Amino acid sequence: MRDVLSRIGIGSARVDTVLPSSTVRAGESVDAEVHVEGGSTDQDVDAIYFALETEYRTEEGYQEAVVDKWRLTEPFTIEEGEERRFETTIEVPRRTPVTVGSVSVEVETGLDISLAVDPEDEDRIEVRPTERLQAVFDALESLGFSLHSSECSARPGGVFSTSASFVQEFEYRPRGGEFSGDVDEVEVVPVYGDDALTVHLEVDRRGGLLSEAMDVDERHTSFTVTDADPDAIEGPLADAIRDLS
Known part of the structure; x- marks a missing residue:
């Protein structure tokens, strides 16, 4: 028994x-x-x-x-x-x-x-975070952004070069600095490789109701991080945000 x-x-x-x-x-x-x-x-x-x-x-x-x-x-x-x-x-x-x-x-x-x-x-x-991702976060903080939220969500098919079933999204919002007043939020999606970190970036611009309704206020790009130096990342990151805002 x-x-x-x-x-x-x-x-x-x-x-x-x-x-x-x-x-x-x-x-x-x-x-x-x-x-x-x-x-x-x-x-x-x-x-x-x-x-x-x-x-x-x-x-x-x-x-x-x-x-x-x-x-x-x-x-x-x-x-x-x-x-x-x-x-x-x-x-x-x-x-x-x-x-x-x-x-x-x-x-x-x-x-x-x-x-x-x-x-x-x-x-x-x-x-x-990995050291490379932490460097990206530190660079965003230096540019006047702070973390607002984070969650994991199902990976859209074919959008990110990863075999994982999900990705993690980090939403940053400006608290001051150059981008305050021009950018609503910056979303960061990391994709990990053996030798580098690929960062997918989405910038949500401040626009009128019409542009938001048509989703034209969101723009996308990606860049590669090969080291963990926030100072080296800050310049290219700021350029990317400027280009998309």
Whole structure:
């Protein structure tokens, strides 16, 4: 009877991931320790698995997305009441969304147990921008813009050169400086490559009701970032915004 109950999650093994730090920069890694505690009966565990998860907006609502997934350990048996610990390193890809605005990212840890409900654990982590993206943000701040909102949304087909099902949008608004009064907002969409960061930029100009109704107040461009120097980015970024405003 205990074996039957454990298969539906009652008295089953438990898993818990302990993170020494819940903050990590995209493209880097964080160490973790996985604690597995046996339940009321011996259970065969095929693997410990991880999934890095977020969610994005679609026309139908919000949908879960797996940024990355991987497995830890060979099959093993966790005996009744036994406690085991496993050390691992969680790699956070560059494309992982930055956790600002409404965006959240979680590490899900699970035990793969055949013919049974998989015990799971979820840990929310704080993801900071890559150094190149942070340099873009710093350059925007120097130009008088501040972050207003951010969210992940479904990738429009063929618009961005990425295989991901979603992109993250950052909306900046002028708080002062050269573009105050001329620009409503600047939207930034990063697309990550191995050697560079491609930044897609949309500038929403201040215009009359007619121009806004016709969507002619929005203009687009993109540029490539190869280093993490805000001073080097600020000039080309300002030129791009001027050209579109």
